[in-house]
Amino acid sequence: MAVDRRKFLKSGALAGGALITSPWVFSTGAQAAGEIKVGVLFSLTGGLSIVEKSLHDATMMAISEINAAGGVKGMKISAIAEDGASDPKTYNEKASKLVIQDRVPTVFGSYTSASRKAVLPVFEKRNNLYFYPTYYEGFECSKNVVYTGAVPNQQLSNFIPWIIKTLGKKKFFIVGSNYIYPREMAKVSKILIEKNGGEWIADEYLELGHSEWGSMVNKIKSSGCDVVLSNVVGDSVIAFYREYKNQGLTHDKLPICATVTSEIEIAAMGAEYAVGSFTSFPYFQAIDTDRNKAFIERYRKFVKDPKAVTHHALESSYFQVFLWKQAVEKAAEISPAAIREAVKGQEFDAPNGHVKIEAENLHTYLTPRIAQWLPDGQGKIIDAYKEPVMPLPYVAYGETPTNLFCTGKGLDAAKLKT
């Protein structure tokens, strides 16, 4: 009887030990099969699938290219693709599934900030790793996310001074969709506009997904501004540019300078509505390098669409997988924590140029560029930085390269208040 009880206690302790160590078991489990599992989480259905499908495709293409070249550390990458269904709640559920059930050491995913915020608790609680490819508003400092899209200072710090000095436009009408990204972008814009001797005369918003621009465009017309800074997102973009032209405004007199309008939106609205307007992004399909041309060709072949367009978030979706691969090769073991440590400072020659992960805030050095849209729906790059710019997610609150708010230790909240 006594022996039985002792035996019972012993096995119980063993089982308990196994439970505690279980988070580390998966890494060896994944290796044993000669393959390494990763999660790929984008919306394949719903309203956002238009863009997110292309991010999914770019990720899968990078994975298949790495596998074709021999994989990572001799292991094939096995992608577990899930559908976020354009719904943050679904994103959260699928992220939990990937992290807890499939035990992947990394997930690539998300387009909107809403979906990223929805999965964030999963990755922070389980200390897992998320690679996020989209340009976003900054104001986030998670040690469980690697951000490979642009932050406001990489889209605006070149754009606003350029508008004021090169275009000679000084009166800004800021317009956006009504949610966090355009509002944070507006905040950064205002700081930069005032610093460069311009002024902003209005800061207006339309509800996300709404496409009735009549009143707004009329207001722009009568406001006396000489340039429009647009942070409008999604299908509203198309209706906005169309209404703009239909009310008789032209981009040569009153140009729209946009931070979100990419090749995808231009193709959807019909290029004639955007001719002459400007966009700031680190990547354009029109980047004239052999590496980018080869990338576009491979992408078109991969999705079997000879007319497919490439854009900034798509390109980031692609190159971030390679940054991840290099990190895995450097890491001692295949665990989220080890990969995160190894990804710091990783560099890669992406289609847009040289990129590097900043060791402190896990954001990416990117090269700001400005393009003017041509009648064929492509951007003509008319201004570009010579080298990549350091990512500063808290630039709206006074962050500078010498005074980082977000470091490897996390966010310094004291600096945020001052």
Next chain:
Amino acid sequence: MLEVLFIGLSLGSILLLVALGLAITYGAMGVINMAHGEMVMVGAYVTVLSGLWFGTDIFIAIPLAFIVTALLGLLIERVVVRKLYGRLLDTLLATWGIAILIQQAVRLEFGLSFLGIHIQGLGPGLQNVSVPDILQGTFRFAGADINRYRAFIILVTAMLAIATWFVIYRTVAGTQVRAIIRNPKMAAACGIDVTRVNALTFAFGSGLAGVAGVMMSGFKTVFPDMGTSMVVDGFLVVVMGGVGSLLGSVLSAGILGEINGLVAAATNDILARAVVFGVVIAIIVLKPKGLFALKGR
């Protein structure tokens, strides 16, 4: 100021464009047709597809879209709605399901995308319609720049409203429809073929939605979800105007459009939308039957 009023008028005409068909299917037949927005979407896709395949412009698309969506409406009435007359909430659920089916049919290219076949102009992506030069830009009128396309929408909406009024109030079929609105059983007892008239009315309402879709395609984005938000605005207009009253729908669309335009010009679009909803709530509270309710027994 004239420009602000014009935009209000234009907003009103867009509301009415969507609401006209609803005024008939919901107002006259008592069917909460949640698939109405999808009829608008189908009309927009007819414009996209006819432009891509036959190179025709937006003017040809108007009768074409009317025919396609009217036939689709007829099919829906025959297969589903017919069995649900008098069961208001059931029509809501059933047509909501139909709406999802239609959306997915467009998104999945009628299921062909599973087989790797792609139809240009369908699928989940954004589509665009090229607008003829004559409808682009502005013209001067009484010292204001008037948007040509919006003026065109106002014109088409006015013509459709007059045509609808004529059909309902000046034809034999219209008289039968009005008789059915008042009392379907009595109408049937008087020898009106209620099922047939209902089917045709539903088809007519759907056809109007199709024409609305053609007009929308010229300045809004065409994609499978585009109709979902429009149907809500359509119901606002019909409910505020008074169920079953064509004149009520016309007036309430005009009032809501102008309120939206004026508030948006004075403050901003987000507040304008809130004010519009506030006005509708106030009217429903004060006059539960809407502005122009039919006096029935």
